[in-house]
Amino acid sequence: MIALKNVKKTYTLGKTEVHALRGVSLEIRKGDFVCVMGPSGSGKSTLLNIVGCLDRPNDGEVVINGTNVISLDRNSLADLRASAIGFIFQSFNLIPVLNVYENIEFPLYIKKEKISEADKKDRIMRLIGEVGLTEYVNHKPDELSGGQRQRVAIARALVTKPQIVLADEPTANLDSETARQIVRLMRQLNDEEQVTFVFSTHDQSITEYATSIHRLKDGALAN
Amino acid sequence: MQWVQHILKLSLRNIRRHPVKNVLTGVMILLSSLAFFFSASLSKNSELGWRGFLGKTFLGHYHVTAYAGLDRDYSFSSYYLPDAYIPDELTRYLDENKVEYARRVKLGAVVYNRDKGEFENTLCTVIGMDMDAELKKLTNMDIVQGKYDPSNPNGALIWKEYADFLKLKVGDEITVFLRDVDNGNYPYTFTVTGIYFQKEGSNIQDKAYLRIFPLVLVPYRQLTTLLGVEPDRATEIAIWDFDERHSSAVRSIAKKHKMEFMYGEEIFAIIFGTVDFLHFLGGFLGVIILTILVVSTLNINMISFFERQKEIGTIIAIGGRARWVVTLLVSELVTFSTVAVIISIVIYLGLSAAMSMGVDFGESSVLFAGNRFYMGLVGKSVLPTYVTIVVTMLVSALYPIYLSTRINPVDTFREGEL
Ligand SMILES: Nc1ncnc2c1ncn2[C@@H]1O[C@H](COP(=O)(O)OP(=O)(O)OP(=O)(O)O)[C@@H](O)[C@H]1O
Numbered sequence: 212m213i214a215l216k217n218v219k220k221t222y223t224l225g226k227t228e229v230h231a232l233r234g235v236s237l238e239i240r241k242g243d244f245v246c247v248m249g250p251s252g253s254g255k256s257t258l259l260n261i262v263g264c265l266d267r268p269n270d271g272e273v274v275i276n277g278t279n280v281i282s283l284d285r286n287s288l289a290d291l292r293a294s295a296i297g298f299i300f301q302s303f304n305l306i307p308v309l310n311v312y313e314n315i316e317f318p319l320y321i322k323k324e325k326i327s328e329a330d331k332k333d334r335i336m337r338l339i340g341e342v343g344l345t346e347y348v349n350h351k352p353d354e355l356s357g358g359q360r361q362r363v364a365i366a367r368a369l370v371t372k373p374q375i376v377l378a379d380e381p382t383a384n385l386d387s388e389t390a391r392q393i394v395r396l397m398r399q400l401n402d403e404e405q406v407t408f409v410f411s412t413h414d415q416s417i418t419e420y421a422t423s424i425h426r427l428k429d430g431a432l433a434n
Numbered sequence: 435m436q437w438v439q440h441i442l443k444l445s446l447r448n449i450r451r452h453p454v455k456n457v458l459t460g461v462m463i464l465l466s467s468l469a470f471f472f473s474a475s476l477s478k479n480s481e482l483g484w485r486g487f488l489g490k491t492f493l494g495h496y497h498v499t500a501y502a503g504l505d506r507d508y509s510f511s512s513y514y515l516p517d518a519y520i521p522d523e524l525t526r527y528l529d530e531n532k533v534e535y536a537r538r539v540k541l542g543a544v545v546y547n548r549d550k551g552e553f554e555n556t557l558c559t560v561i562g563m564d565m566d567a568e569l570k571k572l573t574n575m576d577i578v579q580g581k582y583d584p585s586n587p588n589g590a591l592i593w594k595e596y597a598d599f600l601k602l603k604v605g606d607e608i609t610v611f612l613r614d615v616d617n618g619n620y621p622y623t624f625t626v627t628g629i630y631f632q633k634e635g636s637n638i639q640d641k642a643y644l645r646i647f648p649l650v651l652v653p654y655r656q657l658t659t660l661l662g663v664e665p666d667r668a669t670e671i672a673i674w675d676f677d678e679r680h681s682s683a684v685r686s687i688a689k690k691h692k693m694e695f696m697y698g699e700e701i702f703a704i705i706f707g708t709v710d711f712l713h714f715l716g717g718f719l720g721v722i723i724l725t726i727l728v729v730s731t732l733n734i735n736m737i738s739f740f741e742r743q744k745e746i747g748t749i750i751a752i753g754g755r756a757r758w759v760v761t762l763l764v765s766e767l768v769t770f771s772t773v774a775v776i777i778s779i780v781i782y783l784g785l786s787a788a789m790s791m792g793v794d795f796g797e798s799s800v801l802f803a804g805n806r807f808y809m810g811l812v813g814k815s816v817l818p819t820y821v822t823i824v825v826t827m828l829v830s831a832l833y834p835i836y837l838s839t840r841i842n843p844v845d846t847f848r849e850g851e852l
Pocket residue numbers: 222223224229230231249250251252253254255256257258413848
């Protein structure tokens with residue numbers, strides 16, 4: 212479903228070149244629960260950003276559903292992200308003025324998904340139930356704990372029924388117990404909804420849920 | 435539709451989220467709106483004050499003349515009858531809409547000065563008017579000697595200063611040379627039955643550079659007959675009516691027939707200039723405030739752009755196109771400006787209600803033809819003010835909005851980690 216072929220990404224900082232990815236090839240199949248591990252600076256975020264069409268590689272191919280996305284323009288990439296990809300961020304990135312329900316509803320507007328009001332409400336409430344926030348529907352992000360915020364973000368990532376959800380260090384801002392709960396929740400949704408998940412972490416303890424683990428070191432996979 | 439609702443909801447909440455910034459901008463918008471509304475009100479008071487005053491004189495609230503381009507000044511009238519008279523379409527419109535008006539035939543004439551035994555070399559103006567109907571209207575006209583005599587078709591009323599100049603008294607005869615419809619130039623003799631003067635507002639004379647009105651008023655029917663003008667034909671009509679729907683309809687009919695439309699005060703460049711100047715002054719004040727508004731909101735917008743980078747980055751990351759971001763930010767600005775202008779209107783209305791007694795401008799009340807100033811909201815000033823403010827707000831947000839669309843979400847997330 213997603214294939215990276217010899218992806219390279221280099222950042223130029225003044226005169227020095229930073230090789231964030233040095234030719235990464237990778238295949239992700241539908242329903243996978245993929246973990247990208249690696250120390251700080253190894254290129255995890257860079258890799259996920261490229262898979263999520265937020266960033267372009269300098270070289271190589273990124274094929275999503277058979278299309279090489281390298282050639283797409285800004286707007287097409289935005290549309291692709293809106294319809295096929297869900298994002299979970301390390302620092303949650305919820306819209307502060309929207310409550311839990313509205314934050315989850317938000318991507319549907321961006322995607323301009325044609326869905327009846329009743330179906331939409333059903334879908335959102337079911338997701339809120341699955342992430343265990345039924346009592347918090349009308350709460351604003353600043354009234355929630357970190358773990359609860361990340362649950363909202365998970366529901367938001369899933370509401371458009373994407374094929375893949377990308378989570379860059381989704382647990383880095385959470386305590387270890389909450390972190391485990393969040394990864395377990397993602398795994399459970401991965402199972403139930405058959406959504407592919409790719410998440411990155413440098414926390415060894417949460418990798419046990421992954422169906423496959425890719426280890427990055429200095430911008431290269433160490434398999 | 436739902437999508438619009440959603441954007442509006444988001445805009446309103448984002449506006450509420452930054453109270454300090456918005457109160458600051460709001461105060462600037464308030465000040466500029468008040469300046470615009472106030473100046474519009476000053477001009478309107480001046481315009482209506484003078485229009486009201488001149489309505490009691492020959493000018494009516496406004497009038498239409500067949501002497502297009504020529505006849506702006508009552509002291510210099512054409513010596514020839516016009517090629518075309520006031521069109522029926524116009525009088526029909528006025529009749530149908532029950533707008534009060536009067537027909538006149540007006541013509542420049544050469545006067546024989548009996549006292550000196552020679553012709554005067556400046557023209558006087560002979561106005562044939564329906565005395566029965568019009569004298570009631572011209573309440574600023576005071577017959578100081580003699581009277582209007584309806585039984586005498588050859589009776590004339592003369593402006594006092596002109597009568598003094600010609601050394602004429604009630605009962606004297608006045609001979610004028612007029613050109614008739616066939617361009618023949620003949621003498622016509624009238625008897626002075628009354629001498630009139632203005633009751634109030636001597637200041638127009640000083641202010642409007644009009645020393646004497648060399649006006650001779652004679653009965654309309656008699657004059658049309660003498661000159662061979664078809665009955666009911668008029669070279670001008672004066673209209674008494676403040677309804678702007680009618681004045682704009684009259685203006686367009688007049689234009690269509692190449693007649694000239696004028697408000698009373700337009701004849702007096704000085705008054706018209708004052709109205710314009712008041713408008714300019716307020717506009718100038720408003721523009722200064724708007725400039726400050728642009729500069730300050732540009733700063734505020736830049737700051738909030740940096741504050742909101744992560745939020746906008748998130749929207750772009752989850753698939754928002756640049757257009758989506760622009761729509762959101764523009765809708766925030768427009769919503770905010772709309773609310774601010776509405777609040778300004780309410781405050782302005784409050785102020786006008788508090789000053790419903792009107793303000794006496796003392797010496798300067800000549801601006802308003804001696805009337806008190808009433809600070810009403812001029813309907814016509816609302817839309818231009820609103821549009822000006824929205825455009826100003828958009829201009830000052832142009833650059834921050836442009837930057838927002840260029841945001842690379844990856845960068846904003848990295849920033850967040852600093
Ligand atoms: N925009 C950028 N400009 C310059 N260098 C960058 C940029 N983004 C990433 N890098 C560099 O690329 C390398 C990989 O960065 P990346 O953020 O992918 O690492 P990471 O594995 O996500 O690290 P962490 O665990 O700290 O988040 C690092 O050396 C980083 O400094």
